[in-house]
Structure formats: C-alpha cells, structure tokens
Amino acid sequence: MLTPMSFHPDTLCVQAGWQPKNGEPRVLPIFQSTTFKYDSSEHVGDLFDLKVPGHFYTRLSNPTAEAVENKIAALEGGVGAMMTASGQAASLIALLNLCNSGDHFIASSAIYGGTTNLFSVTLKKLGIEVTYVDPYASDEAVQAAFRPTTRAIFGETIANPALTVFDIERFARVAHANGVPLIVDNTFPTAVLCRPFDFGADIVTYSTSKYLDGHAISLGGMIVDSGRFDWRASGKFPGLTEPDPSYHGTVYTDAFGPSAFIVKARVQLMRDLGATPSPMNAFLLNLGMETLHLRMERHCRNAEAVAAFLEGHPAVSWINYPGLPSSKDAALVKKYLPHGACGVISFGVKGGRDAAVRFMDSLKLAAIVVHVADARTGVLHPASTTHRQLTDEQLVAAGIGPDLVRLSVGIENAADIIADLDQALIACD
Numbered sequence: 295m296l297t298p299m300s301f302h303p304d305t306l307c308v309q310a311g312w313q314p315k316n317g318e319p320r321v322l323p324i325f326q327s328t329t330f331k332y333d334s335s336e337h338v339g340d341l342f343d344l345k346v347p348g349h350f351y352t353r354l355s356n357p358t359a360e361a362v363e364n365k366i367a368a369l370e371g372g373v374g375a376m377m378t379a380s381g382q383a384a385s386l387i388a389l390l391n392l393c394n395s396g397d398h399f400i401a402s403s404a405i406y407g408g409t410t411n412l413f414s415v416t417l418k419k420l421g422i423e424v425t426y427v428d429p430y431a432s433d434e435a436v437q438a439a440f441r442p443t444t445r446a447i448f449g450e451t452i453a454n455p456a457l458t459v460f461d462i463e464r465f466a467r468v469a470h471a472n473g474v475p476l477i478v479d480n481t482f483p484t485a486v487l488c489r490p491f492d493f494g495a496d497i498v499t500y501s502t503s504k505y506l507d508g509h510a511i512s513l514g515g516m517i518v519d520s521g522r523f524d525w526r527a528s529g530k531f532p533g534l535t536e537p538d539p540s541y542h543g544t545v546y547t548d549a550f551g552p553s554a555f556i557v558k559a560r561v562q563l564m565r566d567l568g569a570t571p572s573p574m575n576a577f578l579l580n581l582g583m584e585t586l587h588l589r590m591e592r593h594c595r596n597a598e599a600v601a602a603f604l605e606g607h608p609a610v611s612w613i614n615y616p617g618l619p620s621s622k623d624a625a626l627v628k629k630y631l632p633h634g635a636c637g638v639i640s641f642g643v644k645g646g647r648d649a650a651v652r653f654m655d656s657l658k659l660a661a662i663v664v665h666v667a668d669a670r671t672g673v674l675h676p677a678s679t680t681h682r683q684l685t686d687e688q689l690v691a692a693g694i695g696p697d698l699v700r701l702s703v704g705i706e707n708a709a710d711i712i713a714d715l716d717q718a719l720i721a722c723d
C-alpha cells in the first residue's frame with residue numbers, strides 16, 4: 295500500500311491501493327472468485343485464527359475490494375477501511391460495531407432520509423435508540439442529549455439534502471468529553487474536499503454510490519477507521535476491549551491495536567451480516583476514484599457558477615449552496631471546505647409546486663433522476679417524487695418546501711448547464 299505522507303490526494307486517487315509486483319497486471323484485476331487456494335490446511339487454519347493476513351472467502355475480504363479500501367484509507371488518513379455493498383450497510387455496520395441493544399447514540403437531524411429511517415425505525419427495533427440534535431445546537435444542548443448509554447455521535451459533513459455544513463471539530467470535542475467517538479458521513483465532499491479525521495472525527499462512512507463512483511454505475515459503501523480513538527481508556531466498549539466469544543475469545547484492542555474497530559467490523563459483523571460488495575463493483579469504484587480529484591474540482595467550479603447565476607435570477611425565490619459567499623455556512627465552509635463545497639445545490643422556483651414541476655419538465659440537458667453526485671447534471675423535485683405522499687404543510691415541516699428543486703451539477707460545460715436552467719426557468723414562469 296502506497297501511503298507516504300508526501301503524496302497529494304490527486305496522486306493517491308490515481309495510484310494508491312493496487313501496487314503490482316514484478317510482472318503483475320498494471321491495472322487492478324477483478325478477482326472474481328469466492329474463494330482462495332492454499333497449500334496446507336494449517337495455513338487456512340491460521341487465516342481463520344487471524345494469525346496471518348490473507349483472503350479465504352470473499353464475504354470477508356477480496357483482493358479487488360482490498361485495493362480500493364487501501365486507496366480510501368490513504369486518502370482519508372486512516373489505518374484501515376472496509377467496503378460494503380451500499381452506503382446503508384456502511385451506516386448500519388458502523389453503528390452496530392459500537393452499540394448493543396439498550397444503547398443509545400446522538401445524530402445530527404440534518405442527515406440523509408434513508409439514514410434517518412435506518413436509525414429511527416430499524417435500529418430502534420433492535421433496541422438501539424437515537425436522539426436527533428440540530429446541527430447548529432449549542433454544546434450545552436448536545437451535552438443534554440447524552441445518556442449513560444450513549445455510544446456515538448453521527449453527522450454528515452455536508453448534509454443530503456439540507457446541505458448544512460457539520461461543525462466536525464466542535465462535535466468531536468463534545469463526543470470525546472463524553473468518552474465516545476464521532477462518526478462522520480463524508481459522502482458529499484469526499485476526502486478530496488474535506489478529511490474529517492483532520493478535525494477530530496474518529497470514523498468516516500461513505501455511500502460510494504455518489505461522487506466516489508462518480509458515474510452512477512455501482513452501489514457501494516465504505517467505513518474508514520482513524521485508529522485514534524482509545525477504546526480502552528473510554529471503558530464504554532466491551533465489544534472491543536473484552537473477549538469475543540464468537541471469535542475464540544479474541545480481544546480486538548489487544549490483538550489489533552489501533553485497527554481494532556475496523557477488524558471487528560469485518561471479522562464479526564461482515565461475517566454475520568454478509569453485506570459484501572461484488573469484486574466487479576469494487577473494480578468499478580476504483581476506476582471511478584482514479585479521476586475523483588479532477589471531477590470534484592469541476593463539480594465545485596460548475597456549481598459555483600450555477601449558484602451565482604441562480605442567485606440573481608428573477609424566477610428563483612431562494613437558493614441554498616454552501617459554496618456561495620452569502621451562505622449562512624460561509625464560515626464553516628472556509629474552515630472545512632476551502633477548495634469547494636461539492637456540486638449539489640437546492641433552490642426554490644417562484645410559483646411553488648406547479649412552477650417547479652413545469653421547470654423540471656422543461657429541462658433538456660439536466661435529467662430527472664433519483665440520484666445525486668454523478669458526472670451528469672440531474673434534478674429532483676422531492677414534492678412530486680420521493681416525498682409525494684406528504685401535504686404541503688408536512689413538506690415544510692420536513693424542511694422540503696413544495697417549491698424545492700435539488701440540483702446535482704455535473705461536469706459538463708457550465709455555460710451549457712446554465713443555458714438549460716435559464717430556458718426552463720423562462721418556460722415555467
């Protein structure tokens with residue numbers, strides 16, 4: 295694995311992970327194999343006992359996935375990473391690796407809808423409770439949400455779809471004062487624009503289905519471990535610091551030191567849950583990531599141009615883009631996202647729900663898709679699609695007005711994107 299501190303993120307995007315030896319393929323191969331061959335049963339026994347490194351069954355690990363895991367770990371500055379079949383599986387496993395039935399955690403209220411559902415409904419059924427706090431809540435308000443059973447704080451660097459910027463350093467301080475780690479979903483900025491570990495986060499999660507893949511071709515998720523949280527000093531995580539009866543009494547902190555969290559996630563939870571990515575999807579993710587640094591730069595520059603255009607447009611009632619100088623989060627952007635605030639913008643069309651629908655249907659270049667963060671410009675009108683069961687009043691309560699359009703600015707030419715938006719805004723007037 296190539297991780298010299300001297301390499302810039304751009305170089306790591308292209309080169310980290312797959313390091314071919316003499317005569318091996320230059321390009322990361324797709325190891326499309328469920329299993330791996332060994333010369334002795336003793337060696338296989340040692341693999342099972344985690345005494346020697348190596349792959350034995352793709353549900354647990356696979357060389358193609360391992361290469362892309364090492365690439366992300368290098369980019370984020372972590373000690374290890376584990377790829378999952380989807381972003382949902384990454385959030386689930388990250389929380390289950392810390393919380394047992396009866397435990398509790400705190401989450402920012404500005405997070406992805408699918409994550410809210412996982413936390414509020416499915417984890418609750420497993421006996422794990424969540425308390426949501428406003429991302430702008432005071433330290434005192436966050437502290438007040440703590441219980442003796444609280445085991446983590448969770449937030450999104452740039453929230454989907456609220457686009458609020460999470461004050462990582464502040465939440466890390468409150469989490470650490472209570473002996474628990476901070477988990478940050480870094481899907482929207484990616485490690486190219488923000489490295490949450492640099493600001494005190496302990497665990498990073500991803501839906502790689504968005505910018506990391508970048509082409510809307512494969513679902514995936516990732517968990518990255520900073521290796522810096524002291525599980526033993528905290529005393530709140532017996533799952534990591536006491537013998538695991540399901541793994542012949544392994545004490546993860548003793549056996550794996552700073553990698554305890556990510557090793558446990560793999561050998562215990564991935565073993566049992568099997569939310570494993572296919573080698574093909576790991577290959578596609580690696581290929582996408584080879585251009586991540588180039589794409590993120592263009593997404594940011596295009597979104598800045600589009601946001602400046604929309605901000606002055608007479609048919610636009612409001613705009614939310616953290617990268618705008620007028621954004622309420624401008625100070626947080628300066629600190630956490632100095633190179634750009636990704637390509638996602640939300641805005642309101644004057645004339646409400648009907649005008650928004652006319653606007654969407656008039657677009658020629660931007661496609662109507664239930665996806666964000668890929669190379670092609672796409673739009674979504676939550677009120678008439680993903681949230682169509684809600685009344686206008688319920689939509690406003692959910693922070694999604696009937697006029698809200700979510701625009702994912704792609705990497706096409708900015709003037710073409712703007713011209714398309716302009717003609718559709720005139721058509722819907």
Ligand SMILES: *Cc1c(COP(=O)(O)O)cnc(C)c1O
Pocket residue numbers: 380381382383406408409450454479481482500501502503504513514515
């Ligand atoms: C899409 C998304 C997820 C869920 O990821 P999937 O790959 O769709 O399972 C989680 N978090 C954020 C911020 C997302 O945008």
